[in-house]
Amino acid sequence: MSWNEPGNDKKDPWSGRGDQKGPPDLDEALRSIQEKLTKFLGGNNNNQDNEDSPNPFTSGASMKSLGFLAGGVFAIWGLSGFYIVDEGNHGVETRFGQYINTTQSGLNWHLPSPIERVDIVNVKQQRFIEVGYRSGGSEQITGSVPKEALMLTKDENYVDVRLAVQYQVKDAKQFIFNVVNPAITLKQVTESALRGVVGSSAMDFVLTEGRSEIVTLIKKEIQDVMDSYQSGIQVTSVNLQDAQPPEQVQSSFEDAIKAREDQQRLINEAEAYSNDVVPKARGAAARKIQEAEGYKEQVIAQAEGESNRFTKLLTEYSKAPDVTRKRLYIESMEAVLSGTNTVMVDVKGGNNMMYLPLDKMITQRQPTPVSSTTSTTGSSDQPQSQPAAVQEQVVEHPVARAREARGRQ
Numbered sequence: 258m259s260w261n262e263p264g265n266d267k268k269d270p271w272s273g274r275g276d277q278k279g280p281p282d283l284d285e286a287l288r289s290i291q292e293k294l295t296k297f298l299g300g301n302n303n304n305q306d307n308e309d310s311p312n313p314f315t316s317g318a319s320m321k322s323l324g325f326l327a328g329g330v331f332a333i334w335g336l337s338g339f340y341i342v343d344e345g346n347h348g349v350e351t352r353f354g355q356y357i358n359t360t361q362s363g364l365n366w367h368l369p370s371p372i373e374r375v376d377i378v379n380v381k382q383q384r385f386i387e388v389g390y391r392s393g394g395s396e397q398i399t400g401s402v403p404k405e406a407l408m409l410t411k412d413e414n415y416v417d418v419r420l421a422v423q424y425q426v427k428d429a430k431q432f433i434f435n436v437v438n439p440a441i442t443l444k445q446v447t448e449s450a451l452r453g454v455v456g457s458s459a460m461d462f463v464l465t466e467g468r469s470e471i472v473t474l475i476k477k478e479i480q481d482v483m484d485s486y487q488s489g490i491q492v493t494s495v496n497l498q499d500a501q502p503p504e505q506v507q508s509s510f511e512d513a514i515k516a517r518e519d520q521q522r523l524i525n526e527a528e529a530y531s532n533d534v535v536p537k538a539r540g541a542a543a544r545k546i547q548e549a550e551g552y553k554e555q556v557i558a559q560a561e562g563e564s565n566r567f568t569k570l571l572t573e574y575s576k577a578p579d580v581t582r583k584r585l586y587i588e589s590m591e592a593v594l595s596g597t598n599t600v601m602v603d604v605k606g607g608n609n610m611m612y613l614p615l616d617k618m619i620t621q622r623q624p625t626p627v628s629s630t631t632s633t634t635g636s637s638d639q640p641q642s643q644p645a646a647v648q649e650q651v652v653e654h655p656v657a658r659a660r661e662a663r664g665r666q
Contacts, residue, residue, distance in 0.1 A: 337369045338366050338369040341364055341365075342360055342363060343377075345381035345382070346362060346377050347361065347362075348360035348376070348378075349376045349378060349430055351373065351376070353373075360375075376433055378429040382426075383424075383425055384423070385421055385422060386422050386443055386447065387419075387421055388405050388422070388448055389405045389420060389498075390402060390406065406418055406419055407503065408452050408455050409456055410459060411460075412459050415503050416460060416464065417501050418455060418499070420496070420497055422495050422496075424492045426489055426491070428489035435489065436488045439490055442483075442486065443490060446483060454471055454475050458471065464502070471497065475495050476492055476494075479495070
């Protein structure tokens with residue numbers, strides 16, 4: 258039948274479906290989908306069979322194909338719930354936004370999206386913030402931030418302080434849920450703690466010997482505040498990168514530092530000289546004291562000996578006064594005459610001619626000059642009364658010799 262014959266509804270090949278402007282037939286659309294699924298699953302692709310097949314909603318093969326398809330999609334959806342947590346990371350599972358569990362490193366599974374979600378948090382990574390400067394990722398300071406760095410001290414002086422804080426996550430759950438932006442919160446807390454500690458310290462303390470103490474106080478205050486927020490952050494280290502006066506007074510402050518260093522150097526030199534002189538003086542004083550103690554013991558012993566001798570002599574005198582008196586006289590004369598150059602000659606009892614060496618006798622009678630050096634040394638090393646004791650000792654030597662001679666007889 259040609260396209261323009263009666264009863265053909267004027268369906269020409271150029272106008273498509275003619276005047277029909279309604280939607281496509283539902284059965285035809287389902288049939289098209291069924292053909293594609295059958296082709297995908299390896300079914301028969303015969304157009305004749307498709308035309309003779311019943312409705313897809315009543316066909317067992319079509320339902321089976323749809324079941325396989327749904328099962329495959331469900332299996333793929335279930336497998337998407339497997340995830341791997343690397344070493345040093347923790348996984349935080351949430352179900353519809355509510356916390357469920359924290360998983361450790363390894364292979365884990367959760368209900369796939371959109372039911373559950375997993376956030377991976379690195380708990381071993383060393384993170385850091387910078388206050389008062391920006392390094393740009395390098396170790397060297399590349400730029401200053403005066404708004405953060407300049408602050409007042411206790412004595413109302415400006416200082417330029419630059420601080421670096423290193424931290425890491427100690428609790429992944431708290432790190433994600435309790436604080437909206439942990440890094441910004443930590444930076445604000447660090448600025449507050451830094452200004453509080455510097456504001457309660459003097460300028461010289463901040464710039465010189467108080468750096469370590471300031472760092473300890475800042476770290477403790479930051480950790481206390483972050484723990485009160487339950488932020489899950491552990492502050493590992495606080496480094497005071499630089500602390501100096503503003504650039505406008507830098508030269509004057511350098512002069513003050515040089516003067517302080519000169520003062521300390523002179524103090525150290527004075528202490529070194531004192532440490533050298535004082536021990537010597539103490540040693541000399543101790544030596545003098547020991548010499549005086551020795552001389553004291555010598556005089557006491559000598560006096561006690563003389564006293565004992567006199568006591569014994571008195572006992573002997575009480576027994577035989579005449580003999581003792583004569584003995585004392587002889588000993589005294591021997592002691593006196595032994596110190597002189599007197600020569601006694603018995604002319605009546607002998608007939609010998611005596612030769613007197615007058616020249617030698619005159620020479621011996623002349624006093625020997627004593628050098629001033631010897632007298633000075635003696636006066637400085639011993640007390641003034643010691644030469645008298647020595648003279649007495651010299652005088653007593655002949656008496657002792659005469660006594661020993663009489664004992665031998």
